[in-house]
Amino acid sequence: MEYNFRDIEDKWQAYWAKNKTFAAKDDPSLPKYYGLTMFPYPSGAGLHVGHPLGYIASCIYARYKKLQGYNVLHPMGYDSFGLPAEQYAIQTGQHPAITTEQNIKRYREQLDKIGFSFDWEREVRTSDPSYYKWTQWIFKQLYNSWYNNKTNKAESIESLVKIFEKEGNATVDAPNDQKDTFTAAAWNELSEKAQQNILMKYRLTYLADSWVNWCPALGTVLANDEIKDGVSERGGHPVEQKLMRQWSMRITAYAERLLNDLETVDWSDAIKEQQRNWIGKSVGAEGHFKLVGGKEIIEVFTTRPDTIFGVSFMVLAPEHELVNKITTAEYKEEVDEYVKQAGLKTERDRQSDVKNITGQFTGAYAIHPFTGEKLPIWIADYVLAGYGTGAVMAVPCGDQRDWDFAKHFNIPIKNIFKDVDISEGAYTEKDAVITDSDFLSDLPVNKAIKTAIFHIEKEGIGKGRTNYRLRDAVFSRQRYWGEPFPVYYKDGTPYLLEDDQLPVTLPEVDKYLPTEDGEPPLARAKKDAWDVEFDGERMEYNTMPGWAGSSWYFLRYMDPHNEKAFVSKEKADYWNQVDLYIGGSEHATGHLLYSRFWTKFLYDMGYISFHEPFIKMINQGMILGNSAFYYSTVKIDFSFFGSGRSHDHNAFERNEFLNSLLPPIFISADLINSNNVHDKILNAISKEIRSFYERFGEQDKVQILDVNTQKLHMDIRNIENDAIDLEKVKIDNRYPEFEKAIIIRNEEGKLICEREVEKMSKSKYNVVTPDTDPDTGKEGLIEQYGADTLRCYEMFLGPLEQAKPWDTQGINGVHNFLRKFWRLFHDAENNFSVSEGEPDKKSLKTLHKTIKKITDDLNRFSFNTAVSNFMICVNELTDQKCNNKGILKELVVLISPYAPHIAEELWSKLGEQKSVTTAKFPEYNEAYLKESEFAYPVSFNGKMRFKIELPTDFSKEEVEKEVLAAEESQKWLEGKAPKKVIVVPGRIVNIVV
């Protein structure tokens, strides 16, 4: 074999490991580059070809930066707490730590085969006690902090206590859940416990009764970002709202900063927009509506205070705390029933039920603060308890939902927009002029909003306010395989463990299931099963959510073995922000928001000196799998007719009987809609039909009316050119039905599958693994083509950010390129052979052109075009029969980030002693790129134009001179003076004649 990638790759991977080639040194004198890819959850399925995509891009860029002289930090680790290992533990009893360890081992083997430049000295695992010690520690810091809106940062809780002691809480401006104000004197008289209860309402992580998303199937609560379309992201189980005592993170305190600082990071618009959406800032006002004949006050939030005179009713969320208090006796029964019904709905029902307008009048009325009008108070589940105040002032003329509601329940609609027709629907544009609205009349909407707020504040009935859709994040999970909280309870009050008691490690339990009383699995651990001493009745039984460990792992890489701190200040200052973060966009509202939040918090507390974790981010597109489906009959509808009988009253029975005789029938996908498929089936089941005749008599003739089929996944490893390999499938024990099945083949005698592009996943049987398949033992791409080919091919597939189906076919082209590259250095007998002397001009031009292109490609993260440009370069050098040592040496360095193994091999053959990673990335020389000067005419739409290739640095005058010279030399131009000459340096010159 001329290019023996197997030996080469083994050799150099061993070399890198032995020499710790990619171990980053903390050397502040060097310019740093911190490249990071999102660390994986080590699942049991191992890596498929989609996983390494981002890692390869990250590796290429890290290697490029290293060649440019940067001190590169390119670490890797595992997000190793998580649900699948726990579910596996529940099924098998095997400790999740063992499963996780095994999975990591397999991941590591696979990763190593691809030749990544990861610094494994710095590996972190979120499930490692030496790591989650610091996750627990950060939790403690959050607990011991509050957010001061005046200084706009988090501060220690002691500073809040001091304010309380001196001034009470009236002057404190902080996000909190403390509704009532108190004086300093009142505070000082409170018991320790009462004080703690109040402080809990200010802490950045706090324990509170809150409405949470409860997923009964998973037996745990979930954060909003773990829910998609009203069902759990993992498993797709229904989710309901439940009031539970849970730990939460006060991420809402950071809403404004999380929003504004998006402008300081270089992320894709899509992700930024998703985060903006998620944060969901809306500016408006809150107002208080008094009750008719009651002292209660209904607080509402609106973005349209200008429509205050258009209010014709009020709506409360069914869960609103006032509902019980204000409902009149007359309506009590109906209201209770409505509240009950609303409570029964799952989140999904509620969402899919949007078009159904429901509601219930409470019998109570509110007073309009300006007109004194009586406004009926309704409850309806289109008002959400969790957003704003859980109550709205309904303005049917300006809000479609209010309009629909008013129409449905025959509530009068008042129009306050001048010259606007609202008979068909609400007018939601903000370009109208207000009318019939006292002091707001004749004002345009934007001015009316300001004026309305002014009056609302003046009258003391409310104030301007900003609301966010973002909710505080539930931080506890009723699970085993997660970080234990550093919290214990004494008399039902939570207390924190001391720093020197950390980490609290996960205790052993007999089962990984909840207890009979519905307590989380950790409740199974006896007090002495914990490795900490505590003065209380029990430890916290909840564990932290999956995103706890991943919210700060990028900091730990900087200083992974530090036992004194989560990261030292010096190292955090040096490595600083992640320069390039590569990962999937599915974390847009989860991980990426939480890690920004924690980074800002740690910045506020002075532990790090940057407040955004990731300067630039690229979201690699998903690699999709090409699933295969075969058609299987579910049921065949036969019709029977015999001699002298036109109608058969026993058809149903006969149909059932004949179907019961049939084995599974699989039909080639290309026949499904063909005319003769029924005949083919009849032919194929002649044996069964004979059995049928034995019972019902030969006089019946059988015809097929209809064939009901279903599509089933076929493992793509049993497929060859869209056809199922029947020999293979018969020995595949997952498809036992093929043993006895009737197969309706197409003209070529094949059973063709239908192909469809889907997400690559083990359950869809469409996975392509990069290395040898552990199930079948069949050679993988790396064994067939080598890691370098795989790396180049994954990049060649298309733009990194785009989702693309995997297609193995094209890999040959890339492999050929590497073989051609190899041949540049070797003679026909495969002996290393390069020429010393001066390179010729053409080859120099090819080289420098390529260096320029590749540098540009890398700088704009266009990894796919770079591979193409390598190919062009190697093709050209092959044509030029160039084997000049000087040229090839530069080319080797240039290619090394993409194909590091072959580059190392050639580099050493060229006589270099050290690894190619110590080389300098080549720079191009403009001088070699100078174009020869020539001009030729091109006919074009009746006009003529010159093409003149000129050096790019020519001035306007120089170009004009060249144009004149070219004109001179062109005979065809004789007698025709150019009408107009457009000159662009370095470009084509058009001359219109």
Add this chain to the structure above:
RNA sequence: GCGGGUGUGGUGAAAUUGGUAGACACGCUAGACUUAGGAUCUAGUGCCGUGAGGUGUGUGGGUUCGAGUCCCUCCACCCGCACCA
């Protein structure tokens, strides 16, 4: 409904500030060699046309000497959010 994105051959895709559209690769066609292989090499390959030529970057329009690229219109697809007041 709101927001974001994408539309270029049979396929993946190039075209960096507007400047010869389809580079590079897959696939396909024909041929060569051959110890018949899913190897290698040569030629061809946007579409229509034997040809000269015409035509062509989702649709329609505009700006320009010149538009895949800039502006407007519409269409299609993908992604995210969604009773958020």
